[in-house]
Amino acid sequence: MWRDALLVCGKDLRIELRAKIGLNQVAPFAATVLLLFGLALGPNRQALQPAAAALFWIAVLLSVVLAVQRSFAVESADSARDGLRLSGLDPAGIFLGKGAAIVTQLLVLEALLTVGVALLFGAQLSDGLVLLAACVTASIGLGAVGVTYGVLSSGVRVKETLLPLLLLPVAAPVLLGATKAWDEALAGTPGQAGVWLSLLAVFAVLYVAVGTVAFGPLLEGA
Amino acid sequence: MRADRALRVLGAFALVGMVATVWLGLFVTPNAVGYADGTVRLLYIHPPLAWVMFIAYGMATISSLLYLWPRTRHARFDRLAGASAEVGVVFTGLTLVSGSIWGRTTWGVYWAWDPLLTTTALLFVLYLGYLALRNVPGDPDTVARRSAIAGLVAFLDVPIVFFAVSWWRSLHQGPTIDLATRHSYVHGSMAWTLLLGFVSFTLTYVWLMVHRYRLAVLRERESDEGLENALADRWAEAVR
Amino acid sequence: MAPAVSLRDAVALAGRFPLLAGVTLDVGEGEIVHLSGPNGAGKSSLLRLCCGLLSLRSGSAVVLGHDLAVDRRAVRLLIGYLGHETFLYEELTVEENLRFALRAAGSGAAEARVQAEGAMARLALTGRLPSTPVGKLSAGQRRRTAIAVVVGRRPRLWLLDEPHAGLDHDARSTLDEVILEARAGGATVMLSSHELGESDAHSLADRVVHLAGGRVVPAPPAVDGDPDAAASPANPPAVMPASPAVPQGAPKRARQSEAVHVA
Numbered sequence: 001m002w003r004d005a006l007l008v009c010g011k012d013l014r015i016e017l018r019a020k021i022g023l024n025q026v027a028p029f030a031a032t033v034l035l036l037f038g039l040a041l042g043p044n045r046q047a048l049q050p051a052a053a054a055l056f057w058i059a060v061l062l063s064v065v066l067a068v069q070r071s072f073a074v075e076s077a078d079s080a081r082d083g084l085r086l087s088g089l090d091p092a093g094i095f096l097g098k099g100a101a102i103v104t105q106l107l108v109l110e111a112l113l114t115v116g117v118a119l120l121f122g123a124q125l126s127d128g129l130v131l132l133a134a135c136v137t138a139s140i141g142l143g144a145v146g147v148t149y150g151v152l153s154s155g156v157r158v159k160e161t162l163l164p165l166l167l168l169p170v171a172a173p174v175l176l177g178a179t180k181a182w183d184e185a186l187a188g189t190p191g192q193a194g195v196w197l198s199l200l201a202v203f204a205v206l207y208v209a210v211g212t213v214a215f216g217p218l219l220e221g222a
Numbered sequence: 223m224r225a226d227r228a229l230r231v232l233g234a235f236a237l238v239g240m241v242a243t244v245w246l247g248l249f250v251t252p253n254a255v256g257y258a259d260g261t262v263r264l265l266y267i268h269p270p271l272a273w274v275m276f277i278a279y280g281m282a283t284i285s286s287l288l289y290l291w292p293r294t295r296h297a298r299f300d301r302l303a304g305a306s307a308e309v310g311v312v313f314t315g316l317t318l319v320s321g322s323i324w325g326r327t328t329w330g331v332y333w334a335w336d337p338l339l340t341t342t343a344l345l346f347v348l349y350l351g352y353l354a355l356r357n358v359p360g361d362p363d364t365v366a367r368r369s370a371i372a373g374l375v376a377f378l379d380v381p382i383v384f385f386a387v388s389w390w391r392s393l394h395q396g397p398t399i400d401l402a403t404r405h406s407y408v409h410g411s412m413a414w415t416l417l418l419g420f421v422s423f424t425l426t427y428v429w430l431m432v433h434r435y436r437l438a439v440l441r442e443r444e445s446d447e448g449l450e451n452a453l454a455d456r457w458a459e460a461v462r
Numbered sequence: 463m464a465p466a467v468s469l470r471d472a473v474a475l476a477g478r479f480p481l482l483a484g485v486t487l488d489v490g491e492g493e494i495v496h497l498s499g500p501n502g503a504g505k506s507s508l509l510r511l512c513c514g515l516l517s518l519r520s521g522s523a524v525v526l527g528h529d530l531a532v533d534r535r536a537v538r539l540l541i542g543y544l545g546h547e548t549f550l551y552e553e554l555t556v557e558e559n560l561r562f563a564l565r566a567a568g569s570g571a572a573e574a575r576v577q578a579e580g581a582m583a584r585l586a587l588t589g590r591l592p593s594t595p596v597g598k599l600s601a602g603q604r605r606r607t608a609i610a611v612v613v614g615r616r617p618r619l620w621l622l623d624e625p626h627a628g629l630d631h632d633a634r635s636t637l638d639e640v641i642l643e644a645r646a647g648g649a650t651v652m653l654s655s656h657e658l659g660e661s662d663a664h665s666l667a668d669r670v671v672h673l674a675g676g677r678v679v680p681a682p683p684a685v686d687g688d689p690d691a692a693a694s695p696a697n698p699p700a701v702m703p704a705s706p707a708v709p710q711g712a713p714k715r716a717r718q719s720e721a722v723h724v725a
Contacts, residue, residue: 004566011551011562018553018595074551082515083549087566088539148375152368156358165354166372169347170379173386180390199386206378214371220535221367221517359477363517448478456483459502459675 001093008089008097013104015074022105026066027112033059034116045122052123053182056113057175061142063109064171065164067102068146072154081155081219091216095147099211103143110135123186130185130193137200138178144207145170151218173203233429239422243267246415264327266415268320270423272342275317278310278427279349283377286370297442300366303373304356305434307349309427314346337388344383348376362442464527466491466619466650467512471521474511481507483676484521489652494645496667497654503673505654506546509621512652513543526619539567542617544625548608552597556587556607559596563611581614585636601628606636613640620644622653638666 016022037055041047048055075083084094114131117123125131149167153159181196247266285303288294321339322332333339356369467489474482482504489495497505510516512525514534523530528537550559560578561571569577582592585606596604605628612620620641626634641651653667672679 007562007565011554014558015551015553074553082545082547085515085535086513086538086543086549087563088568089566145375149372152355152372156360158358162351162354162358166351169344169351170376172344173379173382176386176390195389199382199389203382206382207375210375210378214375218368218371221364361475361477361517361519445478449475449480452478453473453480453483456480456676 001090001096004090004093005096005100008094009100009104010097012071012074012098012101016101016105021070022067022109026063026070026105027109029066030059030063030109030113031116033062034113034120038120048121049123052117052121053179053186055121056110056117056123056182057138057178059113060106060110060138060178061168061171061175064102064106064142064146065167067105067109068150068167069160069163071098071102071147072150075154081151085219091219092212094219095151095211095215096208098150099140099143099147099208102146103139106139106143107135110139124188125186126188127185127190130181130190130197133197134178134181134185134193134200137197137204138174141174141200141204141207142171144204144211148207148211148214148218151215174200177203229429229432232425232432236422236425236429239418239425243415243419243422246418251412251415264320264324265412266419268317268324269416270419271313271317271320272338273420274423274427275310275313275342275345277424278306278313279345279377279380281431282306282310282373286373286377289366289370290374297362297366300362300370301435301438301442302431303370305431305438307352307356307373308434309430311346311349311353313427314342314349317342318346335391337384337391340387340391341380341384344387345380348379352376362445464491465489466493466526467652468524469511469521470523472511472523473519473521474507474516475519476507480519480676481516482511485511485673485676485678487671487678489650491650492645492648493669494641494651494653494667496670497652497673498670499654499656499673501656503656504676505656505673506623507676508673509543509623509652509654510545512537512619512621513541514538540617541619541621542612542615544608544612544620544622546623548596548604550596550604550607550611553595555593555595556582556599556610557592559607560610560614564614567615577614578610581610584613584640585610586632602630602633605629606633609637609640613644616647616649618649620649620651620653622651624655625653626655641666 034055037051037058038048041051075081084091114125118125145167149163149170153163153166156162177196177199181193181200184190184193184196243266247263251263251266282303285299285306289296289299289303318339321342325334325336325339326332352369352373355372356365358365360368465488467487469485469487472482472485473480485504485508487508497508499505507516511518511523511530514525514528514530514537517534518531525537526540528540530537549563551562554562557578560581561574564574564577565571582588587603587606587610591599591603596607599607605625609625612622622641625637629637641653645651670681672681
């Protein structure tokens with residue numbers, strides 16, 4: 001399983017490095033989201049700064065949808081699943097590999113967005129450890145649910161609309177936890193972030209476990 | 223036949239129960255102290271609606287589990303899960319509406335982001351997604367399996383959502399409405415009416431479930447017969 | 463010796479449409495079988511069923527000793543499938559695609575490199591081709607890469623869906639040689655094409671199986687000295703019997719939960 005996971009993760013990241021979709025499309029998309037929020041909420045820093053964490057994580061959440069869709073679009077145009085099924089790879093390994101590739105891309109995106117949020121919304125970056133911990137646990141959780149729902153929707157014709165509808169409500173706790181953790185860190189009270197980080201960790205562990213088990217059946221009979 | 227008659231009797235009881243609840247609730251029970259005039263009467267409707275929502279989703283989840291478990295895999299559990307989720311979504315919508323109306327009269331706003339109502343709203347969207355997935359065309363086994371898995375994945379999220387939202391709410395000193403403490407003020411005719419409300423809504427749920435389940439059986443029968451025709455057509459292609 | 467592929471009244475659906483409407487077929491080990499029939503007859507579906515990609519609605523299917531009604535996954539490492547889509551990654555080079563596919567099928571890193579080099583050489587994927595991204599190749603070159611994947615994996619059962627399509631003359635001869643080498647190595651080959659009569663598939667094959675309407679049918683009547691006429695023993699009439707030779711009524715739905723095996 002781990003060998004297959006490494007193989008798939010390496011393959012996905014190598015494809016990403018060549019095609020640079022993340023860099024050319026997903027990152028600009030996320031930056032656009034931040035800009036649009038800035039436009040909508042007004043130029044007054046007073047309104048934007050407290051919302052910085054929330055806007056950051058909403059941008060990340062929306063980008064996850066794109067990243068997941070891209071991850072499965074890579075697996076050949078109309079029959080994303082047949083290739084994976086025939087390859088002989090362990091489905092749990094495929095899940096972990098694709099998930100890891102998405103988490104890696106998310107972390108890079110979050111690094112870029114952190115700079116964006118500091119610039120655009122005047123977020124005071126402090127307590128980097130909490131910020132980082134939130135990013136890592138949240139990304140793992142998002143990657144796990146993302147790949148789970150991604151494989152589910154990759155087999156249907158209406159995948160573009162189905163994936164966000166399924167993914168975003170389930171990811172709501174991640175949005176909540178990550179935003180609150182960041183709020184505490186940005187406000188200078190990192191101690192309060194503990195309960196939120198544990199929520200993120202529980203979510204991540206739970207959905208990695210669920211996804212590892214569910215990916216195979218979903219890839220096959222779904 | 224016997225089953226049909228039993229169903230009609232059940233339906234009658236449910237209807238009578240609901241009418242009685244409404245009548246008692248509106249006209250017989252007294253106003254409660256501390257509530258704006260008449261608003262306590264929503265008490266007889268809102269908690270029963272929420273209760274049915276929970277048993278509906280619980281039923282859907284248990285049926286999904288039973289479907290996925292190899293030893294108990296059977297089409298009936300898939301149908302139960304789908305039927306229960308549909309009824310559950312309807313009752314969730316009603317819970318939200320009644321909760322919102324209550325909020326308006328009690329707190330002055332239609333939506334105050336209290337933990338229970340917010341969790342309910344997320345449940346609403348979660349299960350709308352589940353129903354959307356069930357409606358995607360596919361072969362019955364495929365639809366059943368992926369819906370069951372999706373249902374479980376969604377269900378696992380529910381406690382997490384609830385705890386997250388509760389913590390989130392407790393940080394803000396907002397209105398501290400607690401359904402549990404509300405119930406302790408209920409006694410006498412109010413308690414009986416509330417109980418009647420729970421019972422009649424539960425009966426309604428069962429009645430709706432049976433009908434919805436039957437509908438699913440009929441649909442499958444129709445597609446089976448469609449299969450006979452499709453096979454015949456396909457065979458006819460070979461005739462030159 | 464048990465047949466490599468054994469199907470009895472196999473039915474497979476896509477939604478409500480019966481892709482296969484009751485296929486009965488035996489393929490012995492080491493045979494090369496040509497699946498012939500018009501478009502929409504079910505040739506691709508039959509090959510996909512044997513891969514374990516399609517689920518069996520009713521009937522039985524045993525491929526290389528694995529019962530597909532019970533477990534569709536086990537058989538996949540033993541077969542090599544060449545479909546209409548190539549399952550190659552556009553951004554990766556020919557060599558990277560091959561190495562990935564071979565490693566996915568279980569070879570170690572060094573072993574996969576050797577196998578890939580061998581397969582590329584066999585399919586004349588040389589010079590600058592190995593390091594060219596698949597997205598930049600012509601359709602014929604992509605086909606050859608996909609064939610190279612199958613060659614490298616050395617499966618026991620080859621399932622080729624219209625393999626000659628899109629190949630030039632040299633590539634077609636190479637493919638024919640590769641198929642014969644596979645058979646010499648003990649593999650079984652099923653290939654489909656909709657070209658009747660004089661075609662590459664026809665001349666390679668030990669026998670021809672005709673499909674129409676999702677079922678195996680006797681050979682169509684001879685058309686001006688068409689050698690196919692000799693394929694079926696009794697030279698049956700053109701008109702098929704109105705009631706098909708299948709149990710009365712529709713095959714009961716054999717959902718995974720209520721599997722029914724038609725004897």
